Amino acid sequence: MDIYLVGGAVRDKRLGLPVSEHDWVVIGATPEEMLKQGYKPVGKDFPVFLHPDSKDEYALARTERKTGPGYTGFETCADPDITLEQDLLRRDLTINAMAETPEGELIDPYGGQEDLENGVLRHVSPAFSEDPVRILRVARFAARFTHWGFRVAHETNALMRHMVAAGEVDHLVPERVWAELVKALAEKTPERFFDVLYGCGALAILFPEIEPLYIAAGQVGHEREDDRLPALQAAVRLSDDPAIRFAALLCDTGLDAPALDRLCERLRVPNAYRELARHAIRHRVRVHTIVGLPASEVLDLLAAVDAFRRPDRFEDFLQVCRADAMAQQRDLDGRYPQAELLRQCCAAARAVDTGVLAGTGLAGPAIGQALREQRIAAIEQLLE
Numbered sequence: 001m002d003i004y005l006v007g008g009a010v011r012d013k014r015l016g017l018p019v020s021e022h023d024w025v026v027i028g029a030t031p032e033e034m035l036k037q038g039y040k041p042v043g044k045d046f047p048v049f050l051h052p053d054s055k056d057e058y059a060l061a062r063t064e065r066k067t068g069p070g071y072t073g074f075e076t077c078a079d080p081d082i083t084l085e086q087d088l089l090r091r092d093l094t095i096n097a098m099a100e101t102p103e104g105e106l107i108d109p110y111g112g113q114e115d116l117e118n119g120v121l122r123h124v125s126p127a128f129s130e131d132p133v134r135i136l137r138v139a140r141f142a143a144r145f146t147h148w149g150f151r152v153a154h155e156t157n158a159l160m161r162h163m164v165a166a167g168e169v170d171h172l173v174p175e176r177v178w179a180e181l182v183k184a185l186a187e188k189t190p191e192r193f194f195d196v197l198y199g200c201g202a203l204a205i206l207f208p209e210i211e212p213l214y215i216a217a218g219q220v221g222h223e224r225e226d227d228r229l230p231a232l233q234a235a236v237r238l239s240d241d242p243a244i245r246f247a248a249l250l251c252d253t254g255l256d257a258p259a260l261d262r263l264c265e266r267l268r269v270p271n272a273y274r275e276l277a278r279h280a281i282r283h284r285v286r287v288h289t290i291v292g293l294p295a296s297e298v299l300d301l302l303a304a305v306d307a308f309r310r311p312d313r314f315e316d317f318l319q320v321c322r323a324d325a326m327a328q329q330r331d332l333d334g335r336y337p338q339a340e341l342l343r344q345c346c347a348a349a350r351a352v353d354t355g356v357l358a359g360t361g362l363a364g365p366a367i368g369q370a371l372r373e374q375r376i377a378a379i380e381q382l383l384e
Contacts, residue, residue: 001026001027001029001033001080002026002027002028002084003024003025003026003058003102004024004025004027004084004099004100004101004102004107005023005024005099005100005102006023006024006025006087006088006098006099006100007023007091007096008021008023008096009021009022009023009100010098010099010100010106011095011096011098011112011116013100014098014106014113014116015116015148021056021057022054022056023056023057023059024056024057024058024059025058025059025060025061025084025087025099026058026059026060026061027061027080027082027083027084027087028061028080028081029060029080030060030080031047031049031060031078034047034049034058034060035049037052038052039051039052039058040052042057043059046059046060046062046076046078047059047060047062047078048060060078061078061079061082061083061084061086061087062077062078062079062082062087062090063076063077063082063086063087063089063090064076064077064090064127064130065077084099084107085109088107088109088110088124089109089110089124089125089127090124090125090127091124092123092124092128092131092134092137092138093112093115093121093122093123093124093137093138093141094110094111094112094115094120094122094123094124095112095115095116095121095122095141096112097109097110097112097124098112098113110124110125115153119145119148119149119150119151120150120151120152120153121138121141121142121145121150121151121152121153121156122153122155123138123153123155123156123159126159128156128159129159129162129163129166129168132163132168132169132171132172133172133176133180135160135163135164135168135169135197135200135202136172136176136177136180136184136197136206137180138152138156138160138196139180139184139192139193139194139196139197139202140180140183140184140187140193142192142193142195142196143184143187143188143189143190143191143192143193143196144187144188144189146188146189146192147188147189152196152199157199157200160200160202161200161201163200164200164201164202164205165201169202169205169206170205172206174266174267174268175268177206177267178267178268178269181193181246181267182242182246185242185245185246185249186240186242186245188236189236190232190236190245190249191228191229191232191233194207194210194214194228194229195228198211198214209250209253209255209259209263210229210249210252210253213228213229213252213253214228228252229249230252230326230327230328231248231249231251231252231323231324231326231327232245232248232249232252232323233327234248234322234323234324234326234327235247235248235249235319235320235323237323237326238319238322238323239316239319241316241319242273243272243273243276243316244276244316244319244320244323246269246273246276246277247273247276247277247280247320248280248320248323248324248327250263250277250280250281251280251281251284251320251323251324251327252327255281256281257278257281257282260274260277260278260281261274264277275313276313276316276317276320279304279305279317279320280317280320280321280324282304283301283304283305283317283321284320284321284324286301287301287318287321287338287339287342288321288324288325288338290338290341290342290345291338291341291383294380295376295377295379295380295383296376298342298345298379298383299345299349299372299375299376299379301342302314302342302345302346302349305317307346308346308349308350314346318336318339318342318343321336321338321339322334322336322339325338344382345379345382345383348375348378348379348381348382349375349378349379351378352371352374352375352378
């Protein structure tokens with residue numbers, strides 16, 4: 001049997017990027033032969049094995065045949081007679097359809113190296129249209145490589161538009177859409193993820209809350225990219241955390257709290273992401289105007305965002321508020337003194353000695369009321 005390095009590792013080596021994962025394809029082997037050599041089976045839909053020492057994934061060469069709609073409607077064939085070229089042909093993009101021999105020799109039957117050099121995201125074959133997840137992957141690779149000048153090939157965009165029109169995107173399950181979204185939010189230019197989806201018509205189906213931003217920008221003749229998702233782009237400058245970027249993205253949409261909850265239910269958004277976005281949607285305006293708020297409202301704001309119990313999440317919330325303010329002011333390097341003021345208010349309120357209150361003879365709700373009054377006084381003194 002012959003073993004080749006494939007996929008992202010081959011691509012990233014040629015881009016000069018660090019390689020974190022190595023995937024291998026095995027030609028001319030059977031599952032029984034892999035087991036005899038100590039490989040551990042992990043594949044459910046097709047034969048994939050873990051190397052006994054490195055724990056890298058080794059997959060038997062395979063072909064796929066479309067049997068139904070969506071990304072699950074496939075019949076897989078893993079046979080010792082399947083060639084390396086046949087295995088690479090089923091992959092999504094040419095830049096992901098290259099292989100490398102153990103000696104480092106490149107095997108590139110579909111022009112991946114040339115597309116790498118020219119910065120083109122191009123599908124390998126018409127079989128691309130059989131899997132709607134590939135639309136999300138192309139958009140995600142655009143988010144990853146746009147800063148290097150990569151673009152989606154015209155013929156690939158046309159194929160994706162055909163897939164959308166044929167209803168393939170309708171079969172994507174929320175968990176898969178969310179998984180690709182989180183990966184895209186972690187890339188260097190996550191706004192390009194939505195640009196590509198809009199360009200092929202998938203944005204209206206997958207993220208209908210975001211599409212109006214693109215329509216509005218086109219109607220008023222705004223072609224600048226920072227006119228569409230400025231809070232998200234500001235958040236990219238401030239943090240690598242996808243949760244912060246997700247909350248900033250939703251600030252761009254202008255959704256109210258009920259609409260946010262409907263989006264989160266539809267995409268099965270995890271609670272941590274949902275909670276941060278909900279705090280930002282509901283409370284960011286009060287943070288922007290904190291200088292004019294009475295101390296009692298500042299304390300209520302701190303309690304609402306759980307600043308006393310979750311200081312880490314409080315900091316994330318302030319980052320989202322700063323990104324939103326930067327977007328509104330069109331100043332992607334802007335200062336945000338409101339965040340520091342709110343931090344100081346939180347510290348002043350937290351510094352109130354609850355032990356002294358316990359010795360006053362107060363009990364039950366009276367202690368809570370006294371604590372609130374003293375915290376308000378501490379914040380009031382700071383604001384003055």
